[in-house]
Amino acid sequence: MVNTKTARCLILACGNTLREDDGIGPFLASWAEQHFAHLDGLRVLSTHQWTPELSAEIASAETVLFIDCSVAIPPGTINIAPVPVAEDLPRLMTHHLDAASLLALAREYYSTTPREAMLFVLGAASLELREGFSDAMKAAIPKAQRALEASVLNLLGEPVQRR
Amino acid sequence: MSQTITIDPVTRLEGHGKISIYLDDQGNVENANFHVTQVRGFEKFSEGRPFYEMPSLMARICGICPVSHLIASAKACEAIMSVRIPHTAAQLRRMLNLAQTVQSHALSFFYLSSPDLLLGMESDPATRHLFGVVGAKPELGRAGVSLRRFGQHIIELLGNKRIHPGWVVPGGVTEPLAAAKRDEILGMIPEAYNNIKLALNWYKQIAEKFEPEIEVFANFASLYMGLINEDESVEFTDGALRLIDAKGGIVADGITANQFSEVIGEAVEPYSYTKFAYYKPLGYPEGSYRVGPLARLNIAQSMGTPLADIELKQFKQLALGPVQSSFHYHYARLIDILYGIEKIEQILNDPQILDTHVRATAGVNRLEGAGQAEAPRGTLHHHYKVDDNGLITWANLVIATGQNNNAMNRGVLQAAQHYIKDGKFTEGILNRVEAVVRTFDPCLSCSTHAAGQMPLAISLISAQGELVDQVIR
Numbered sequence: 212m213v214n215t216k217t218a219r220c221l222i223l224a225c226g227n228t229l230r231e232d233d234g235i236g237p238f239l240a241s242w243a244e245q246h247f248a249h250l251d252g253l254r255v256l257s258t259h260q261w262t263p264e265l266s267a268e269i270a271s272a273e274t275v276l277f278i279d280c281s282v283a284i285p286p287g288t289i290n291i292a293p294v295p296v297a298e299d300l301p302r303l304m305t306h307h308l309d310a311a312s313l314l315a316l317a318r319e320y321y322s323t324t325p326r327e328a329m330l331f332v333l334g335a336a337s338l339e340l341r342e343g344f345s346d347a348m349k350a351a352i353p354k355a356q357r358a359l360e361a362s363v364l365n366l367l368g369e370p371v372q373r374r
Numbered sequence: 375m376s377q378t379i380t381i382d383p384v385t386r387l388e389g390h391g392k393i394s395i396y397l398d399d400q401g402n403v404e405n406a407n408f409h410v411t412q413v414r415g416f417e418k419f420s421e422g423r424p425f426y427e428m429p430s431l432m433a434r435i436c437g438i439c440p441v442s443h444l445i446a447s448a449k450a451c452e453a454i455m456s457v458r459i460p461h462t463a464a465q466l467r468r469m470l471n472l473a474q475t476v477q478s479h480a481l482s483f484f485y486l487s488s489p490d491l492l493l494g495m496e497s498d499p500a501t502r503h504l505f506g507v508v509g510a511k512p513e514l515g516r517a518g519v520s521l522r523r524f525g526q527h528i529i530e531l532l533g534n535k536r537i538h539p540g541w542v543v544p545g546g547v548t549e550p551l552a553a554a555k556r557d558e559i560l561g562m563i564p565e566a567y568n569n570i571k572l573a574l575n576w577y578k579q580i581a582e583k584f585e586p587e588i589e590v591f592a593n594f595a596s597l598y599m600g601l602i603n604e605d606e607s608v609e610f611t612d613g614a615l616r617l618i619d620a621k622g623g624i625v626a627d628g629i630t631a632n633q634f635s636e637v638i639g640e641a642v643e644p645y646s647y648t649k650f651a652y653y654k655p656l657g658y659p660e661g662s663y664r665v666g667p668l669a670r671l672n673i674a675q676s677m678g679t680p681l682a683d684i685e686l687k688q689f690k691q692l693a694l695g696p697v698q699s700s701f702h703y704h705y706a707r708l709i710d711i712l713y714g715i716e717k718i719e720q721i722l723n724d725p726q727i728l729d730t731h732v733r734a735t736a737g738v739n740r741l742e743g744a745g746q747a748e749a750p751r752g753t754l755h756h757h758y759k760v761d762d763n764g765l766i767t768w769a770n771l772v773i774a775t776g777q778n779n780n781a782m783n784r785g786v787l788q789a790a791q792h793y794i795k796d797g798k799f800t801e802g803i804l805n806r807v808e809a810v811v812r813t814f815d816p817c818l819s820c821s822t823h824a825a826g827q828m829p830l831a832i833s834l835i836s837a838q839g840e841l842v843d844q845v846i847r
Contacts, residue, residue: 259437259537263485263504264523319508320516 219252220366221272221325223310225261225279232286232335232348236278239331239359246356247363261308269313269328270321274366277310277330278359286336286347289358294328331362377401377797378835379790380844381804391816393807394645394833395790401797404837406787408779408811410648417769425451425738425764426544432756432771436817437537438481441474441529442749444542445611446756449631449745451544454760456739462729463546468611469721470532470542471747472714475610476566477525478750479667479707479714482815483573484518487704490809491580495587496802514576517569521711524566528718531555546733556722566715567681574685574708584701590792591810592700592785595620597653597663599777600670601748607678608670608713610748616673617653617663622695625653631744634755638772651777662780665752666814667706672696677709679716685709700785700813707815710750738764749774751815775816785810799834 222243226236240257247253256268261277269275277294284290296318297311308316310330318324333355336345344352364370379395392409416435423431429447433440445467452459459467489502492511507515532551533539541547581588597620601613615629617637626637640649641658653661663669671690677683689697689705697706721727744757752774759768789810793803834843 262522264519264526267519267523316505316508320512320519 218254218268218272219274219368220254220363221268221275222253222255222363223261223265223268223275223277223313224255224257225259225277226257227259229340229342231337231339231341231343232280232333232345233338234342235280235333235335235344235348235352235355238344238352239278239355242356243359243363246360250367250369252367253363261310261313263308263313263316265308266313266316266320269325270317270323272325274327275314275325275329276359276362276366277313277328278332279310279330280333280335282335282338284332284334286334286345287351288334289351289355290330290332290334291358291362292330292332294330296324296328327366329362329366331359377837377843378833378839378841379794379799379804380833380835380841381808382833382844391811392833393786393811394835395786395794395807396835397794397797397837399837401795403787403791403794406783406790406807407643407645408783408786410646410775410816417771420766420769423766425454425743425758425760425766428756428758428766428769429542429544430538430540433538435771438478438817439474439749439751439754440538441470441533441542442747442754443756444539445471445747446745446749446754448542448544449747450743450756450758451745452734453631453743453745454738454740454758454764455544455734455736455743457545457734457736459546459734460729460731462550462724462726463732463734464612465721465724465727466532466547466551466732467542469718470529470539471611472718473525473528473532475525475748475750476711476714476718477522477529478815479711480518480521480525482750482812483704483707483711484515484521486815487809487812488514488518490805490812491577491584491704495806495809496800499801499805502805511576513572517572520569521566521573524562524569525714527562528559531559543733545735548733550730550732551728553728556727559718560722563715563719570708570712570715574712577705577708578688581705587806587809588699588701590789591806591813592781592788593698594784594788595698596781597625597656597661598669598672598696599653599663599665599753600673601746601753602673603678605678606675608674608676608682615746615753618673618696620696620698622672631746631755631757634744634746634772635757635770638755640772640776646779648773648779649776650779651772652780659780663777664700664781665774665777666703666750667710668697668700668703669752670748671706671709677713679713679720681716682709682713685712700781700810703813703815738762749817751775751817752777773817775814778814778816782811782814782816785814797834 224236224240226233228234237257244255297315336347377397381393396405398404432443432447533541599617601609603609617626652658755772757770
């Protein structure tokens, strides 16, 4: 999906599909793009790293959902939490930023941030140099898709179907 | 006692590198080396792959300039196929390459170098970065972010991905340009003009403050090389190579991709994984040359677009002949961006740009082929050999950073000898040494075809080989 119009919801995924579970962000972004193709106002971007110029995309979105993985939480678990705007901008990370810093950059450059920003994180078991996912990540994908669907519909203000 | 200064890692570069500065017994600089410390070996592991896979494989060398690798690789494949691609495909590729140049130059100038230019070489390193620019001059930072997004968004529109698009293939491109995408890009042009004009006006106001740096930032005579059209205007995607000397005289002209290896050789030094390209008739290192924005503008007689031509005239007033100081890469980079925006607008108004015939097809008709293009950092050359089945048997890539390698090393030595006296130096001095390398905007991943992170380091080493001091970012 490519356009420069204001998005109702921006999905911003981060990861490398050649580094095993790190590819879950791009995988879920691709799934969401197809799954929500019938909805207006959704923009999906998937990148290897979150870089400063993404602040412009964020500033033009009403809501944003960041998707990433982490080895700091148990493999296969899902954490969904609001992202606060970082109080300070980072020092040297001109090539990659975290979600809170990107929000701060959007505020500094464009004097605006999305009214709601959420971070959707999946626990990664392995970040080795290969395609595909660990068993723990594979098992978590159906649950992650349901959780992602609910999160996106919430951000879009669309009714969430209970399953 | 002599000493060595190590800057390790050198920061605000694309890749991973290190600088060693060797001091004599009096504490003055005797020698300096810029080391590229990573290796990957794309040329080797591509052996055995079908030639038509090469563009996609080679694009993975770099996340900043994958488009240049796509194009140079596709052209090498087309030489193997013996096909000429359709006009529309050539124009679309040219636009893609220029979009990449805009976004890459925006990264180099605004993200990596503008902190030094805006805040000063001696400013607090804690704030000497892009986000320091945000605080000091937000409109400049915003212009950089917007220009990078402009280039990336065009790449995304054309290739469906911001990084590593698979749209460029041997024979042309996989799909034509849709009218809606053309109109969307045209709609982004006015803001891009505003942003580059802001940056150019600002740069010209502050440049004279850096006269001391201009004097010693790789300010020496050398050869220059780049692609050029028959009318002597700048070219990024087609044309042929011209090599000029330090006085502007033409040393070699009309060098096609097939002739490249006859005139350009590659030397090896023990301290770096990046090779050192040179003009064979002059030998190494006398035949070393510079490529990239500075070289392109030194070689060309015109940009071929109205606004960039005005800037080129001003640029050429910096010297009687070729502009020698690598500090002026910054200015040349901004002119490249302006040219890129103008040329993209021209291409979009080409009446054939929506033509659907965008790909030529053929099999293996030759067992060897080469392709060349201008990457943001300079000339990029791909050369392949295949067997009867089209499987790669040999590959060689000559990357812009390798072609600038000797000049970068000489530049580091020049700046270090100027600034470091009696073994005394400050963080600001070491930052200047790093900044010399930054003017070239080297891509170390490209030059070694390596994966890596961006930090770099400086070492100070004594005459006895002892590490006396080290700066690691």
